[in-house]
Amino acid sequence: MEFGTGARDEAFRAEARAWLAERLPAGAGRREWERELGAAGWIGLGWSEDGYGNRTASLTQQVAWAEEYARADAPARSGHIGEKLLAPTLIAHGTPEQKARFLPPVARGEELWCQGYSEPGAGSDLAGVRTAAVREGDTYRVTGQKIWTSLAHEADWCFVLARTRPGSVRHHGLSFLLVPMDQPGRVEVRPIRQLTGTSEFNEVFFDGAEARAEHLVGAEGDGWRVAMSLLGFERGVSTLAQQIGFARELGTVIRTAVATGAADDPVVRDRLVDQWAQLRAMRWNALRTLGSSEAEAPGAPSVAKLLWGRWHQRLGELAMEVRGAGAAVGPADWSPKEPYRIDDLQHLFLFGRADTVYGGSDEIQRTIIAERVLGLPKEPRG
Structure with a gap:
């Protein structure tokens, strides 16, 4: 196996290094930095589709960007969950309407996401999810608790694995829903203070939170397959x-x-x-x-x-x-x-x-x- 780089890759690396050296923020907020990255097209390099305001890059170029970003000691990303997890999942399983609605704001660094998987009784054993979603016309009502939700306190949206079939067990009867976080009284975020003194992780409580039926990714009851597909994108470049x-x-x-x-x-x-x-x-x-x-x-x-x-x-x-x-x-x-x-x-x-x-x-x-x-x-x- 060869994993070599060519002249185009090295030119791409040099462009990334120069851009980071020039534009790295001095005290800029996390959201401002995401928008800066998005405006320059650096978000979504690994997506298999373009046309959302992002650049496209080969695998070796994606590696070059990731390495230069790390070498520059650039700020920790707050948009990586939308870019690296949600976007590839929508590209693989989403409808054209879902892609058109959600991918451009991610590419521009304008909407941030969090992942609603783990629960107090379903962490590593994800099939034990108990959060429920009940369909009412064109809306799902989501009720339950998620935990260890990274960056939920900053997120605009959460992709939630919920049980839509009452009485179902394990990986059956689960669905993958896109839920807006700005729902006062229906979505509550409680930061978890860690040993380090910081609070990147959160508890999230859903109390009849609304998710539009058109924001169901994949078929109802097919959430386990979609969720496992997403986890496959989690570790790569x-x-x-x-x-x-x-x-x-x-x-x-x-x-x-x-x-x-x-x-x-x-x-x-x-x-x-x-x-x-x-x-x-x-x-x-x-x-x-x-x-x-x-x-x-x-x-x-x-x-x-x-x-x-x-x-x-x-x-x-x-x-x-x-x-x-x-x-x-x-x-x-x-x-x-x-x-x-x-x-x-x-x-x-x-x-x-x-x-x-x-x-x-x-x-x-x-x-x-x-x-x-x-x-x-x-x-x-x-």
Whole structure:
């Protein structure tokens, strides 16, 4: 398998690098930055269709953009859920009217989305969804609770997996609905404060929230197939950009180890080298998967998640170890106005505790590989 780049790819990379260097915001808000990206056509590079205000790019060019974005240490995206998850799903399963309504605002960075999948009793086991949607004429009424909903506090819309067939169980009777978030009294968002002190995740409560029948994606009761298709889009080119961020964090840990003298310990040095080697292996695995038919294999996303989840968690643990006792102390410029502040390495460690849980727990990923790739008997489910 070859995953090489040509002159056109390198020209595309140079254009991306120059644009980012010129336009990176200085204190601009997240929504303003999304609109800036959209106005320049950088949103939707990987869509299989154009005509929505977005540029089109080859796979190698998408990789170039993702890598340059990460290298520039550009702001965390608030529109990636609409761009990377909703849009490919609509392109695959949506009606022409749904594409025309929802894709242009995503490409312009004007409408933000969140994902209404996980529930208190249905996280990694997504088939246990209990949120219900009842059809009333041209409208569905959605009632239930979602949790760990990333960026729901900023989102304009939520794609919701809900049970539309009363009495149905597991993956039967589910539907995929597009629900507007601006419904006071019917949609409530409660941020969840994390160990890091931030609140990217939220609880979302639907109390008879309205979703128009024309915003049902796929057929009623076909939501499981649509939802699984969406999860297949979740890990791809972005994995390579993620690894650039990982490399930056690893570099910080190595420099810290040298500064504290922890690198003088041969065991610590061995662990640092091991982290570096595993990160290189993850990169080659990602390139091999993207450049071959393995990208469509059911176990490919699960393998990638297993590789990086535990690796990143170990990196956070190693970061605290090389810091020594200082790892338990807050910043020197602590202020009573900000009683809870942590630095980047402390954030790496604390947020990393969730790496093997969110996006599908390690147990679920191993089950997918066992059942769908190796053909082993399915686990009994109550």
